[in-house]
Amino acid sequence: MDALQKNLNALIIFIITGVLIGAYGVQIIEHEQPCPLCMLQRLGMMGVATSCLLNLQFGVRPSHYALGLLSCLMGGFVALRQISLHVCPGFPTFGLPVLGLSLYTWSFFIFVCSVLAIAFLLFLYNPKQPLEENKPLNLWCRTAFIAITLITAANIITTAWQCGWGPCEG
Amino acid sequence: MELTEEDKHMMAGLFLIFTLAMISIYAKKRELAISILVLALLLSLMMFYYHATDILEINW
Numbered sequence: 001m002d003a004l005q006k007n008l009n010a011l012i013i014f015i016i017t018g019v020l021i022g023a024y025g026v027q028i029i030e031h032e033q034p035c036p037l038c039m040l041q042r043l044g045m046m047g048v049a050t051s052c053l054l055n056l057q058f059g060v061r062p063s064h065y066a067l068g069l070l071s072c073l074m075g076g077f078v079a080l081r082q083i084s085l086h087v088c089p090g091f092p093t094f095g096l097p098v099l100g101l102s103l104y105t106w107s108f109f110i111f112v113c114s115v116l117a118i119a120f121l122l123f124l125y126n127p128k129q130p131l132e133e134n135k136p137l138n139l140w141c142r143t144a145f146i147a148i149t150l151i152t153a154a155n156i157i158t159t160a161w162q163c164g165w166g167p168c169e170g
Numbered sequence: 171m172e173l174t175e176e177d178k179h180m181m182a183g184l185f186l187i188f189t190l191a192m193i194s195i196y197a198k199k200r201e202l203a204i205s206i207l208v209l210a211l212l213l214s215l216m217m218f219y220y221h222a223t224d225i226l227e228i229n230w
Binding site: 153 | 195196198203204207211215217218222
């Protein structure tokens with residue numbers, strides 16, 4: 001059961017990585033620079049992914065899921081804030097819509113889905129199961145680990161690239 | 171809603187902190203990773219609070 005939960009955690013990481021790559025697609029192809037609230041939503045998704053990474057490396061624990069839920073709460077608040085900024089009819093939306101919805105609306109759905117996924121995983125959690133701490137990761141989990149770390153590192157570079165690490169000039 | 175100059179540095183810093191949490195997990199330092207993740211979430215919330223009050227005020 002622990003292996004199943006770890007694989008599902010890795011699946012969540014892959015989905016979040018896909019969403020972050022999609023956000024990059026919009027940023028690079030459409031030349032649409034992310035706003036502060038968009039970046040905070042990315043950070044919330046990375047928080048969810050990091051909590052899943054904790055489960056992969058140290059075994060499934062409720063405290064790791066709690067961190068994931070806190071990340072969902074943070075990211076969800078930010079997304080809701082951005083939705084509320086543009087929700088009035090006639091008020092322009094921020095960015096290009098994807099499948100009829102703005103990216104921040106999709107982001108809110110992702111946080112809601114993450115909460116549902118964590119709730120489902122908590123149902124599967126059995127406190128009596130032995131903790132598989134520091135067990136070597138399988139290829140699926142290792143790939144998820146590398147993918148999310150790379151996309152997070154890429155975000156450091158592109159965010160710093162927009163302005164640099166020194167005094168910002170542009 | 172443009173990024174201010176200070177924001178950009180801090181945002182890059184927040185991404186860096188999340189990466190440090192991931193590296194700590196890879197290095198099998200659980201307590202350190204959790205501490206860094208909690209710190210990153212708190213800093214993100216502070217950034218959100220700043221944007222919800224100083225940049226664009228909320229009319230409660």
